Amino acid sequence: MTGDLLPSDPARIGGHRLLARLGAGGMGVVYLGRTASGQLAAVKVILPEYADQPAFRARFRREVAAARRVASPWAVPVTGADPDAAAPWLATSFVPGPSLAEAVAACGPLPSGGVRALGRMLARALTSVHDAGLVHRDVKPGNVLLALDGPRLIDFGIARAAEETALTSTDMVVGTPGFLAPEQAQGRPATPAGDVFALGCLLSYATTGRPPFGTGAVDALLYRTVHDEPDLAGVPDSLREPLERCLAKDPAARPTARELDEALAEDTPHDTAGWLPSEVVRLIADRSAAVLALPAIEATALDAGKDEGEDEGEDGRAAEVAEDARAPGYRGGRRRVLLLGGAALLAAGGGAALWENRREDGAAPAARRWVLGVQADLTGPQKAVGRAQERGVRLAVEQFNARGNRPFTLTLTIADDRGDQARAAEVARGLAADRDLLAVIGSTGDGTTGASLDAYSAQLVPQLTASSAQSVHGVSRPRHFLQAVPGYMTSPALIALHLRSEGAKRVGVLIDRAGSIASWQIGHTTVQNLGVVGIPVEPRVVPRLAEHLAPLVTDMTAREPGGFVYTGTPERAAAVARVLAERDFTGVRVLGYPAAEPSFLAAAGPAAEGWHVFAPYIDPSATRVRAFATAYRRRYGSAPGYWAAEAYDVARMVIARLTEAAGRPSRTRLYGLLAKGTYQGLVRTYAFDEDRLLKGDAVFHYEVRGGRYAYAGEAAG
Structure with missing residues (x-):
């Protein structure tokens, strides 16, 4: 069980906002932490008196190396570590279950x-x-x-x-x-x-x-x-x-x-x-x-001591100093020296900004191109989404370049990662090497987005994804990554509220690991949220290799649930839908949105009717994106697909920040403008909290009617 943070506890460690204590021993403390992307982690922090012992630090460094070498679904993975920090720490995925x-x-x-x-x-x-x-x-x-x-x-x-x-x-x-x-x-x-x-x-x-x-x-x-x-x-x-x-x-x-x-x-x-x-x-x-119902986080003593200059500045150093300053055993003298160094750099004014541009790119800003990159799956398994996003970004750039009073002309560079992680990393390195690249939008999927993080982060390139909702993106602690889409753990709260509003007294939740991490995150968090709203839940988990789901679905419906939630793949969702139809199941049926593909409708046939979907993408027919849909149809000769409007929004947000920068910004300054500003898009309001989480968690409701996903509007929270 968790315990409250003590006044002496740090507020943050290694990019994790600490939420509670999981345990403490003679040599360290284990905290429940949350990354900027929303991922929960168990963060082990070594006490200062042991961190100062070379032998103990060597042992902890060995622990980190050992844990990183183990690759098994039945061993908790390492999500971050710094054995050489003033307060050494190790973070692993958090498992909320009991021992x-x-x-x-x-x-x-x-x-x-x-x-x-x-x-x-x-x-x-x-x-x-x-x-x-x-x-x-x-x-x-x-x-x-x-x-x-x-x-x-x-x-x-x-x-x-x-x-x-x-x-x-x-x-x-x-x-x-x-x-x-x-x-x-x-x-x-x-x-x-x-x-x-x-x-x-x-x-x-x-x-x-x-x-x-x-x-x-x-x-x-x-x-x-x-x-x-x-x-x-x-x-x-x-x-x-x-x-x-x-x-x-x-x-x-x-x-x-x-x-x-x-x-x-x-x-x-x-x-x-x-x-x-x-x-x-x-x-x-x-x-x-x-765990989900943790109380509001109280500021600790080390939180309250934050200086005004500790927010991320032009070169991002101040935020790192602030993070170290809140670590256990941090010495105030060292903190003051580092802040003084940052203040001396900032005191140089425009000269410091010019130096920053030269440091990142090796040339003065006057003769530079203004390049926006798009990395997407254009020919692989998610090519429909990738193409819709690429076209949405292209439309935003073309509309900007058509303005007579534009302060600069924006060049668009497109890279196809084909939905392959190895190629995604290669593509990212190629785009990031362009000294004129200011930011990149992409990638389309979870795996390719994660695979490209290190390449963009190494070159300080702001990376924004409009569709990848996986919480694991916090693993590498990227300083220049923004997830401009609600995470997979957002829609489950609305699923639970919908089931409660429909009067479901008991709900079966089938979590199909064939749907990868998305299936697990949506399904597991739905189970948590159903518990919070007081609905008894019967969860079941099946592995990727399970061939026949019918016996399990039959067993679950024999318990007479009033609702049924499936998270997994479109094809297996169709099989589940057919079994429920054969058993004349009339309860509320909800499908995790990654499985809500056209192939589900085709394979399920009439059994798909009545299924509900809660997704972060808006329907192109919605009133708020009608002008965009009209322009898209005029430009490309067809209606936009799902995720096109979100990519269009994100591109226009980047363009707005570039315009307000009053001169070519460095990559780091652009990232700061994006992370700290608020942009009112067509789909949602884009703003990020101190942990770089998206505040605008708009999720949209669909119901299968007449063989299609009928738009039911924004879901009410």
């Missing part, structure tokens, strides 16, 4: 099928750990968080490569007694086999509710681990043999993590749907709702 220890304590042991599924997923996580050349060394119930789609292995704080020299003394036992291999209890080096032993202890605990070597004093626990046989009373016969192998005293007799995965495969479900009992599902939902 396995909490779940077993609150709800009792898991059923054998759930334990087998748990074992397989954690075995795969450990396989990734060991394939990276690491040993976790602290596998225990408290280091496993439960989510609807599976567990997450956390805390690589004492993980290290097998060949590395331990920073602890040779007689120090590292790990948790009761879940510690006998060879480690005797002081021998940790190996992957020790992690498998710990996993065996963990699975026994999940099955019986008690550790296999009991509880009590540490010395007694270590003795029993080395000399006694594990207590497996109550472990089902189907699990006993693989657990006995894991808990062998001889490391060589234990299976590898990969072999354990294979051993548990028999009679184990191939997906994670229904792997947890309903009591644990409710616990996860309640925990998620509690």
